[in-house]
Amino acid sequence: MSNKSSIAILGTGNMGAYIALGLSKSGMCDPASITLTRRNLDALAEYKSQGFNISNDNVAAAKEANIIILGVLPQQLNEVLDQIAPVVDESKHLIVSIISGVSSVDIQKKLNKNIEVIRVMPNTAIAINQSMTCIAGDHASKENIELVKNIFSTVGVAMVIKEDLMPAATALCSSGIAFFLRTIRAATEAGVQMGFHSHEALEMASQTVKGAADLLIQLGGHPEVQIDRVTSPKGCTIAGLNEMEHNGFSSALIKGITLAGQKAGNLLSQDK
Numbered sequence: 009m010s011n012k013s014s015i016a017i018l019g020t021g022n023m024g025a026y027i028a029l030g031l032s033k034s035g036m037c038d039p040a041s042i043t044l045t046r047r048n049l050d051a052l053a054e055y056k057s058q059g060f061n062i063s064n065d066n067v068a069a070a071k072e073a074n075i076i077i078l079g080v081l082p083q084q085l086n087e088v089l090d091q092i093a094p095v096v097d098e099s100k101h102l103i104v105s106i107i108s109g110v111s112s113v114d115i116q117k118k119l120n121k122n123i124e125v126i127r128v129m130p131n132t133a134i135a136i137n138q139s140m141t142c143i144a145g146d147h148a149s150k151e152n153i154e155l156v157k158n159i160f161s162t163v164g165v166a167m168v169i170k171e172d173l174m175p176a177a178t179a180l181c182s183s184g185i186a187f188f189l190r191t192i193r194a195a196t197e198a199g200v201q202m203g204f205h206s207h208e209a210l211e212m213a214s215q216t217v218k219g220a221a222d223l224l225i226q227l228g229g230h231p232e233v234q235i236d237r238v239t240s241p242k243g244c245t246i247a248g249l250n251e252m253e254h255n256g257f258s259s260a261l262i263k264g265i266t267l268a269g270q271k272a273g274n275l276l277s278q279d280k
């Protein structure tokens with residue numbers, strides 16, 4: 009398997025499309041080497057005009073590709089696996105699954121082949137090559153794990169983890185985009201209440217969050233070290249922070265992320 013492989017994304021919704029756009033933007037893949045499938049082809053017209061191949065035939069797309077990315081919802085997966093099982097070939101294909109809550113072994117069993125399945129958990133920032141992507145290949149070769157890591161390193165930061173931590177990675181990094189965006193929205197609303205127009209408050213909150221994240225990414229260390237640099241004695245920051253903590257700020261984040269983690273490990277067997 010080489011980096012020049014052709015890719016089929018079976019089930020191109022929000023995440024599949026963003027993976028394709030990210031890989032094209034980073035220069036990792038030529039759009040012509042990526043085939044996107046979806047049952048409703050009209051919904052993929054904009055990607056065809058950008059040079060991607062589009063199809064509503066999962067079997068044909070899988071046959072042509074070396075890397076098959078499974079991009080449907082967990083509850084839609086069995087139908088796709090039943091379709092492609094007869095054409096999947098251990099010597100040609102590598103299966104990459106972005107599907108939360110379905111193990112690599114379950115996918116292998118359903119395909120009834122001894123084929124390598126690598127789990128990949130990106131987030132929507134892949135569209136701008138800023139994804140945090142977690143990769144698990146507990147039953148895959150080092151060579152294929154390295155190949156997948158190299159591919160996803162072009163669209164952000166890629167980290168190899170054990171598969172049993174995939175639900176936690178899904179909650180922290182993939183759902184995390186929504187969690188951190190909600191904090192930006194709340195901060196924006198506070199800014200508007202204090203007198204800024206919403207577009208001003210949104211720009212201020214977004215750049216401030218970016219600066220906070222970059223302080224940690226570029227300088228390293230624990231967040232509390234940087235927090236100490238902001239909280240002047242008797243100042244407004246500590247007053248605001250303590251008010252937030254009295255109202256359960258850290259606790260709400262921890263509870264929300266860990267609940268999402270539990271749910272991510274159990275998506276097919278829970279109704280709530």
Ligand SMILES: NC(=O)C1=CN([C@@H]2O[C@H](COP(=O)(O)OP(=O)(O)OC[C@H]3O[C@@H](n4cnc5c(N)ncnc54)[C@H](O)[C@@H]3O)[C@@H](O)[C@H]2O)C=CC1
Binds near residue numbers: 019048132
């Ligand atoms: N949205 C996100 O931020 C992330 C999603 N994921 C995982 O990615 C997967 C997809 O999530 P989304 O893109 O959000 O869902 P989505 O519903 O937007 O995308 C799924 C797509 O698959 C298509 N589809 C369904 N059955 C099909 C079939 N038989 N053949 C071809 N296409 C078919 C649907 O029409 C839809 O466009 C899920 O398993 C989710 O757990 C993982 C990380 C992040």
Ligand SMILES: O=C(O)[C@@H]1CCC=N1
Binds near residue numbers: 178182183
């Ligand atoms: O909400 C979900 O289930 C999917 C997985 C992570 C992000 N979206």
